[in-house]
Amino acid sequence: MDEILRVENISKRYEDITVFENLNLSVKKGEVVVIVGPSGCGKSTFLRCLNGLEDIQDGQITLDGQVVDASSKNIGKIREKAGMVFQSYDLFPHLTVLQNLMLAPLKVKKSNKKEVEKEALALLDKVGLLLKKDSFPRQLSGGQKQRVAIVRALIMHPEVLLLDEITAALDPEMVREVLDVVLSLAKEGRTMVIVTHEMQFARAVADRMIFIDGGRIVEEGAPDEFFDNPKTDRLKQFLQTFSY
Ligand code: ADP
Ligand code: MG
Numbered sequence: 001m002d003e004i005l006r007v008e009n010i011s012k013r014y015e016d017i018t019v020f021e022n023l024n025l026s027v028k029k030g031e032v033v034v035i036v037g038p039s040g041c042g043k044s045t046f047l048r049c050l051n052g053l054e055d056i057q058d059g060q061i062t063l064d065g066q067v068v069d070a071s072s073k074n075i076g077k078i079r080e081k082a083g084m085v086f087q088s089y090d091l092f093p094h095l096t097v098l099q100n101l102m103l104a105p106l107k108v109k110k111s112n113k114k115e116v117e118k119e120a121l122a123l124l125d126k127v128g129l130l131l132k133k134d135s136f137p138r139q140l141s142g143g144q145k146q147r148v149a150i151v152r153a154l155i156m157h158p159e160v161l162l163l164d165e166i167t168a169a170l171d172p173e174m175v176r177e178v179l180d181v182v183l184s185l186a187k188e189g190r191t192m193v194i195v196t197h198e199m200q201f202a203r204a205v206a207d208r209m210i211f212i213d214g215g216r217i218v219e220e221g222a223p224d225e226f227f228d229n230p231k232t233d234r235l236k237q238f239l240q241t242f243s244y
Contacts, residue, residue: 002028002029002030003026003027003028003029004027004028004029004063004064004159004160004191005025005027005050005061005062005063005064005160005193006025006026006027006060006061006063007023007024007025007026007050007059007060007061007062008024008059008060008061008062009022009024009058009059009060010022010023010024010049010056010058010059010060010061011023011056011057011058011059012042012045012046012049012054012056012057013057018215019042019045019215020041020045020046020212020215020216021058021215021216022058022059022216023046023212023216023217024217025210025217027160027193028191029189029191030189030190030191031191031192031207031208032186032190032191032192032194032205032206032207032208033192033193033194033206033207033208033210034193034195034202034205034206034208034209034210035193035194035195035211035212036195036196036197036199036202036209036210036211036212036238037211037212037213037238038213038238041212041213041214041215042212043164043165043195043212044164044165044195047084047162047164047193047195048084049061050063050078050082050160050162050193051078051079051082051084051162052068052075052076052077052078052079052082053075053079053084054075055070055072055075056069056070056075057070058070061078063078063081063159064081064160066081080108080156080158081158081159081160082158082159082160082161082162083153083154083158083160083161083162084161084162084163084164085146085149085150085153085162085163085166086149086164086165086166087164087165087166087168087169088169089137089142089145089148089149090149091137091145091148091149091152092137093136093137093138094136095136095137096133096134096135096136097124097129097132097133097134097135097136097137097140097148098117098120098121098124098133098134100137100148100152101120101123101124101148101151101152101155102116102117102120102155104155105119105155105156108156109156116155119155120133120151120155121133123151124148124151126151126184127147127148127151127181128177129144129147129148129151132144132148141174142169142170142171142174143170143171143174143175143177143178146166146167146170146174146178147177147178147181149166150166150181150182150185154185159191160191160192160193161185161191161192161193162192162193162194163182163192163193163194163195163196164195165196166178166196167179167196167198168197175198179198179201179205182194182201182205183201183204183205186205192205194206197242199227199239199242202223203223203224203227206223207222207223208220208221208222208223209221209222209223209226209227211226211235211238213234213235213238218232218234218235219231219232219234219235227239
């Protein structure tokens with residue numbers, strides 16, 4: 001039993017809208033789960049629930065032993081166990097790359113400054129951005145900013161990394177450099193839940209694929225089976241809309 005994340009029958013509603021109902025998911029340590037589905041099906045909302053940014057109306061989320069359910073007063077308590085990277089990088093414009101990276105560890109974790117700096121530099125080196133440590137976000141390309149955003153999540157030592165369409169806002173020539181970083185994280189054995197529309201990448205990085213439509217998991221499985229032999233018409237149709 002090396003399960004790190006367990007989602008049991010969670011439902012998310014906004015007043016009269018049900019975004020999803022009775023979703024279940026179990027993720028093992030080191031596993032990479034990729035979620036795909038049509039726009040508006042609730043992928044971002046689901047990740048936001050896993051990160052304690054959204055409350056849930058039913059069910060229970062257990063992340064590294066920390067439980068959040070519909071009655072939880074403090075949904076944010078799972079947040080420090082999950083690192084999230086969004087489509088928009090949201091780096092602080094007035095801070096350098098290094099300052100952006102060191103902010104949360106120093107403020108939230110009260111970590112030792114020298115050690116945090118050392119780790120920030122090592123991580124920057126790993127994503128090929130050591131030379132940009134003193135640059136400001138406006139001096140970086142979109143792909144570089146997104147790699148900084150990944151490092152900003154990693155430096156908090158999350159148990160699970162949640163990636164929400166992190167290449168969706170990038171020019172095509174920058175998509176590769178960001179996806180390569182994610183592939184290397186997968187190789188290192190990082191646990192990740194990834195939402196993406198990059199199907200080739202999904203197939204390459206995923207241990208397990210999940211297709212959400214109409215607020216439920218319609219199909220899931222190993223990537224080869226999922227892409228080569230989809231069982232439901234809905235997944236077949238969805239995959240046909242991508243030319244990969
Ligand atoms: P996806 O990421 O799959 O495109 P989202 O999770 O962003 O989908 O949205 C799922 C559904 O939830 C959409 O119909 C959206 O309009 C609705 N939704 C998202 N956030 C809110 C909100 N704060 N209030 C009401 N409805 C919302
Ligand atoms: Mg989304």
